[in-house]
Amino acid sequence: xxxxxxxxxxxxxxxxxxxxxxxxxxxxxxxxxxxxxxxxxxxxxxxxxxxxxxxxxxxxxxxxxxxxxxxxxxxxxxxxxxxxxxxxxxxxxxxxxxxxxxxxxxxxxxxxxxxxxxxxxxxxxxxxxxxxxxxxxxxxxxxxxxxxxxxxxxxxxxxxxxxxxxxxxxxxxxxxxxxxxxxxxxxxxxxxxxxxxxxxxxxxxxxxxxxxxxxxxxxxxxxxx
Numbered sequence: 001x002x003x004x005x006x007x008x009x010x011x012x013x014x015x016x017x018x019x020x021x022x023x024x025x026x027x028x029x030x031x032x033x034x035x036x037x038x039x040x041x042x043x044x045x046x047x048x049x050x051x052x053x054x055x056x057x058x059x060x061x062x063x064x065x066x067x068x069x070x071x072x073x074x075x076x077x078x079x080x081x082x083x084x085x086x087x088x089x090x091x092x093x094x095x096x097x098x099x100x101x102x103x104x105x106x107x108x109x110x111x112x113x114x115x116x117x118x119x120x121x122x123x124x125x126x127x128x129x130x131x132x133x134x135x136x137x138x139x140x141x142x143x144x145x146x147x148x149x150x151x152x153x154x155x156x157x158x159x160x161x162x163x164x165x166x167x168x169x170x171x172x173x174x175x176x177x178x179x180x181x182x183x184x185x186x187x188x189x190x191x192x193x194x195x196x197x198x199x200x201x202x203x204x205x206x207x208x209x210x211x212x213x214x215x216x217x218x219x220x221x222x223x224x225x
Contacts, residue, residue, distance in 0.1 A: 116159035
């Protein structure tokens, strides 16, 4: 999934099963601690931005997210506990529902060597980008496949010249769904610049044999970072 600067610094690192080799980077989760005397019923929402290699917890979350689950006046006490039992579920990243999906050209890109590295920002919905192709604007038969690198970064060493378009496959419904951003990068694209894709992804993912999975909570433990 794409990433972004999530509201209020409520971010989390997730275990490999949720991080999914980077595909889960940018996914949002609603979570609430299971102690009603200490925590608000509604909990808080966090965005996954990193991999958690600690096998003792499912998530390592920021202190801001940790305190956001607490009832007023219990924030510091919750921090002292360090680890909480929580319920969590995957939710849409509504913070970006009024933004378009954006594409940031990474600083490592080298136009003269046809090397392009990009990162998707501000993806809404509840899906993961699983495939990315790039082609010159106006070309429909010569797409170059991009590979995932470093979590949310996609790269190719065969980037076409000129203005560039992208097509994406996301996990939507029980199958993949194509999105086509027909004109995103201008011919004079520059490293470090973010470009508007002109579209947004708002689908909800489902899993075969588990139709309510997108709304089903599970139990997890958390540690402040």
